Amino acid sequence: MPRTRLEAFEIDHLQVLDEEGRIDEALDPGLPDERLVELYRAMVLAREADQRMLRLQRQGRLGTFSPSTGQEAASCGPTLAMTGQDWFVPAFRELGGMLMRGVPFHRVLLFWGGWEEGNVFPGLERTLPIAVIVASQIPHAAGIGYAQKLRGEKAATVCWFGDGATSEGDFHEGVNFAAVWRSPVVFICQNNQWAISTPLDRQTASATIAQKAIAYGIPGIVVDGNDPLGMYAATHEALERARRGDGPTLIEARTYRLMMHTTADDPSKYRKDDEVEQWRRRDPLVRMRRLLESRDLWDDERQQRLDAEVKKAIDDEVRIYETFDRGRPDVYFEHVYGTPHPEIERQRQEFLAGLQREARDA
Amino acid sequence: MPRMTMVQAINLALHQAMERDPSVVALGQDIGVNEGVFRVTAGLHAKFGPERVIDTPLAEAAILGTAIGMAIAGLRPVAEMQFSGFSYLMLGQYEGHATRYRSRTHGQVTVPLVVRMPYGGGVRALEHHSESREVLYAHLPGSKVVIPSGPRNARALLAAAIEDPDPVVFMEPKQSYRAFREEVPAEHETMPIGRAQVVQQGTDITVISWGAMMRPTLRAVAEVAEARGASIEVIDLLTIAPLDGDTIVASVEKTGRAVVVQEAPRSFGPAAEVIARINDRALMHLEAPVRRVAMPDVMTPYFGRERLYFPGPHTVQRAIEETLDF
Known part of the structure; x- marks a missing residue:
């Protein structure tokens, strides 16, 4: 009996817009001008918001947070491809996508500022808050997708996570469930090369993260994660597949965490500056602006106007954050259960009495 | 039915x-x-x-x-x-x-x-x-x-x-x-979550349990009631969390004595929480320390000797009697 090859697999890499802002005409997703501008503006807002958060954190006005500078394309590109019927399931480095989705920036600030109100998005549906536990949101996406499919919705779920998450059991279990169920889910791994201090080659022996899809029987693709149009195109294609009932896709977005893991982290302890510098040259904002300029959609004047607009919008949101009504101190007792219980009520009264004794204020 | x-x-x-x-x-x-x-x-x-x-x-x-x-x-x-x-x-x-x-x-x-x-x-x-x-x-x-x-x-x-x-x-x-x-009634029936049930009224002692331990507990209660003519109140917790402290406390305020029976290992179990609630709110009504009957703090044995380790009706009975006699 000869040995025969049963299966063979290949993994594609996709880049639509290169570092210089040159577009591959054959792969151009053909977005109208206003959508291209919208995408660029979203990335600029995300960058500026992230940098403002860093300053606020350094000034003691915000808690520890996880910066997303440099990774704007990997959440903004996919979000541009989504509709309001699609579910948005983030990890914690999707600031750009969250803002595009309609999460007010002050809610993001509240989250990192230590207030659960940062997870409350009034009037905004199908948008989950940040998931802190690595990979834990992946099975949720598989389940949300299942519910969408059961109801016959022509919509899908997009779920983000990092390269470190792919080592977790929840990644394996969640992607496997989604694949077996053909849940309409697009899994986007923001492979930013580092999980705090653990580099990719200490995270996995796989040549790509995308190839892990092969084992689950679903399509996987590597995309230049700093290419907003590549990310848009890959997500668009995966969403179409999901919506027509052909199941999930795994997209590996190759990007880079230009900054620290969180503001409590010092990357100089484990990585070299020249690596960071190399990735800075692949900035997603720079290439997107070059594309717009090449199509006469952008210039210095428009940039200045946008910078001023973004600064004002951020200023306004910071003001809302810093003056937000903290409500009654015992508000948290209202959300332990959906049904009242005398023991919780008793503890609430005890808590309020204690607060008075301690003369304590949040 | x-x-x-x-x-x-x-x-x-x-x-x-x-x-x-x-x-x-x-x-x-x-x-x-x-x-x-x-x-x-x-x-x-x-x-x-x-x-x-x-x-x-x-x-x-x-x-x-x-x-x-x-x-x-x-x-x-x-x-x-x-x-x-x-x-x-x-x-x-x-x-x-x-x-x-x-x-x-x-x-x-x-x-x-x-x-x-x-x-x-x-x-x-x-x-x-x-x-x-x-x-x-x-x-x-x-x-x-x-x-x-x-x-x-x-x-x-x-x-x-x-x-x-x-x-x-x-x-x-x-x-x-x-x-x-x-x-079991054929038509839809619910019971409230978060509430314990007094399954038997009594005035001398309160015996509290849940799950599979309810059966040996009720056997022990029947034995003691018959042997000594004791009036025993029995509470089935039904909900472990959130615990219905009100029903427990109201009963112990009336009886002044209590025994808690759990299948789980003794330490840090639900019985400990039941006793803490009694201490918090009904201590001055107590005539005796509250006893708990539980599995020892050992790993559940293989089935060859598991029966030796689970609380049995005689152990429950003795705990009730000792608490009544205290």
């Missing part, structure tokens, strides 16, 4: 919940075509189809994790852990998300789901199939833990759990699955 075993009663609750509410789905390992290893899900797959009665891959964390996603998206999932001994793999999802989402979103995102799991000893089962670890789930804020003791309350509590707006861990005492029958 038809007389049913607990397995049949739970099965009835599942059938009726799925009939009443199209958003109810069931998921777990071997629950569909195979109808569950204890046949608790009998007939569901045939009646409601594979899309609502979902045979999942073998992964406890993802069974709960996907159920959380389904609940967030508006379904009412009833997940099964094949045995409670395998449920610890889902603990991260349970603590990290199921119990937490309501609080962390101030009620905007909620996770109404039920996790059913057979627990406890007494069926001569393999290692990891006999433990009582309800306290692991009871300790978590936002968690509800329900443990029925008989067919009728099992059915009514499960029906309530599926309608409940919060995550409920529904622990089924597997040694009671087929041990006895009770009359």
Whole structure:
């Protein structure tokens, strides 16, 4: 009996817009001008918001947070491809996508500022808050997708996570469930090369993260994660597949965490500056602006106007954050259960009495 | 009323919940075509189809994790852990998300789901199939833990759990699955979650238990009542968390004495919490220290000697007598 090859697999890499802002005409997703501008503006807002958060954190006005500078394309590109019927399931480095989705920036600030109100998005549906536990949101996406499919919705779920998450059991279990169920889910791994201090080659022996899809029987693709149009195109294609009932896709977005893991982290302890510098040259904002300029959609004047607009919008949101009504101190007792219980009520009264004794204020 | 075993009663609750509410789905390992290893899900797959009665891959964390996603998206999932001994793999999802989402979103995102799991000893089962670890789930804020003791309350509590707006861990005492029958009404019936039940009124002492321990407890109570003419009040907790302290305290204020019987290991168990509630609110009514009868703090033995370790009726009886005599 000869040995025969049963299966063979290949993994594609996709880049639509290169570092210089040159577009591959054959792969151009053909977005109208206003959508291209919208995408660029979203990335600029995300960058500026992230940098403002860093300053606020350094000034003691915000808690520890996880910066997303440099990774704007990997959440903004996919979000541009989504509709309001699609579910948005983030990890914690999707600031750009969250803002595009309609999460007010002050809610993001509240989250990192230590207030659960940062997870409350009034009037905004199908948008989950940040998931802190690595990979834990992946099975949720598989389940949300299942519910969408059961109801016959022509919509899908997009779920983000990092390269470190792919080592977790929840990644394996969640992607496997989604694949077996053909849940309409697009899994986007923001492979930013580092999980705090653990580099990719200490995270996995796989040549790509995308190839892990092969084992689950679903399509996987590597995309230049700093290419907003590549990310848009890959997500668009995966969403179409999901919506027509052909199941999930795994997209590996190759990007880079230009900054620290969180503001409590010092990357100089484990990585070299020249690596960071190399990735800075692949900035997603720079290439997107070059594309717009090449199509006469952008210039210095428009940039200045946008910078001023973004600064004002951020200023306004910071003001809302810093003056937000903290409500009654015992508000948290209202959300332990959906049904009242005398023991919780008793503890609430005890808590309020204690607060008075301690003369304590949040 | 038809007389049913607990397995049949739970099965009835599942059938009726799925009939009443199209958003109810069931998921777990071997629950569909195979109808569950204890046949608790009998007939569901045939009646409601594979899309609502979902045979999942073998992964406890993802069974709960996907159920959380389904609940967030508006379904009412009833997940099964094949045995409670395998449920610890889902603990991260349970603590990290199921119990937490309501609080962390101030009620905007909620996770109404039920996790059913057979627990406890007494069926001569393999290692990891006999433990009582309800306290692991009871300790978590936002968690509800329900443990029925008989067919009728099992059915009514499960029906309530599926309608409940919060995550409920529904622990089924597997040694009671087929041990006895009770009359169970055919029409929809619920019991309130978060409330204990006084199953027998009395004035001399309060005996508190739950789950499979209710039967040896009631046997011991009958013995003591007959031998000594004692008037014994018996409380079936039914819900472990949130614990119904009011019913316990009201009873002990009346009787002044109490014994708590648990199948779980002694330390840090639900009995300790019951006693703490009594100390907090009824200490001055006590005529005797509150006793607990429990499994020793040892790993649940293999079934060869498990019967030696679970609290038996004679030990319960002695604890009641000593507390009465104190």
